Amino acid sequence: MTPAPIAVALDAPDLETAARWAALVTPHVSTVKVGLELYLRYGPDVIASVQGASGVNVFLDLKLHDIPNTVAGAARAVARLRPAILTVHAAGGTAMIKAAVESAPHTQIAAVTVLTSLTEADLERIGLAGPADDAVRRLASLSVEAGATALVCSPHEVAAVRAEVGGGITLITPGVRPAGADTQDQKRVATPERALADGADLLVIGRPITASPDPGAAAAAIAASLRRAS
Numbered sequence: 001m002t003p004a005p006i007a008v009a010l011d012a013p014d015l016e017t018a019a020r021w022a023a024l025v026t027p028h029v030s031t032v033k034v035g036l037e038l039y040l041r042y043g044p045d046v047i048a049s050v051q052g053a054s055g056v057n058v059f060l061d062l063k064l065h066d067i068p069n070t071v072a073g074a075a076r077a078v079a080r081l082r083p084a085i086l087t088v089h090a091a092g093g094t095a096m097i098k099a100a101v102e103s104a105p106h107t108q109i110a111a112v113t114v115l116t117s118l119t120e121a122d123l124e125r126i127g128l129a130g131p132a133d134d135a136v137r138r139l140a141s142l143s144v145e146a147g148a149t150a151l152v153c154s155p156h157e158v159a160a161v162r163a164e165v166g167g168g169i170t171l172i173t174p175g176v177r178p179a180g181a182d183t184q185d186q187k188r189v190a191t192p193e194r195a196l197a198d199g200a201d202l203l204v205i206g207r208p209i210t211a212s213p214d215p216g217a218a219a220a221a222i223a224a225s226l227r228r229a230s
C-alpha cells in the first residue's frame with residue numbers, strides 16, 4: 001500500500017523515543033519530521049537515527065530566519081544531510097529564501113507563512129492586522145517568487161494559497177486534527193480529510209499520533225481514513 005501523505009512530527013524528548021515512533025509509523029506514512037527539540041538536542045545524527053533502514057523521507061523543520069548570509073551558511077550545513085524538505089520563515093524575505101534555495105540544491109525549501117498557532121488577534125498584535133488569509137497569500141507568493149517550491153500554511157488557507165500559486169508547489173499543512181481530537185496549542189485547524197480535499201499535499205500530524213498508546217495504529221487509522229475519503 002502507498003504510504004499516506006503524512007509527515008509525523010517526532011517532537012520527542014529523547015532519540016530512542018523518536019526512533020521508536022519513526023519505526024512504528026513508517027509503514028503507513030511517507031515522511032517523518034524532525035523539529036527544533038530533537039535537532040538542538042542531538043544534532044545531525046538524529047537524521048540517520050529516525051530514518052533507520054526504511055529510507056522514509058526526512059523533513060527537517062528548523063524554520064531558519066536570519067540575514068541571507070547566515071541562512072545560506074545554515075542551509076549549506078544541513079544540506080549535506082540530504083533532508084527531503086527544509087523549512088525557513090517566509091517573513092525572512094525574498095533574499096533570505098533565495099539564499100536557502102541556492103545553498104541546498106538537493107533539498108526542497110519550504111517557506112513557513114503564518115504559524116498555525118496564531119489567531120487573527122495574535123496577528124494584529126504583531127502588525128499583521130486583517131484576515132490570516134491575506135498575510136498567508138502575500139507571504140506565499142513572495143516565497144514562490146524567491147524560489148521556494150513548498151509552502152507551509154494552515155488548512156484554513158490551503159485552498160486560497162493553491163489558487164494564488166497554482167499547481168507545482170507542494171502545500172504542507174500542520175494544524176491537522178482528526179475530528180474530536182484535542183487541538184492543544186494549534187489555533188487554525190482542520191481534519192486530515194478536509195485539509196487534503198482543500199488541496200494540501202502533505203499533512204503534518206504530531207501529537208494525535210505520537211501521544212497515542214499505539215502510534216503505529218494511530219497513523220494507520222488516519223491513513224485508512226484518508227484512503228476512504230479520496
Ligand SMILES: O=c1ccn([C@@H]2O[C@H](COP(=O)(O)O)[C@@H](O)[C@H]2O)c(=O)[nH]1
Nearest residue numbers: 009035114115116174175204205206207
Ligand atoms: O505553522 C506551523 C509550522 C510548523 N508546525 C510544526 O508542526 C508540528 C505540529 O505538531 P502537532 O503535535 O500536530 O501539533 C510541530 O512539530 C510544529 O513545530 C506547526 O505546528 N505549525
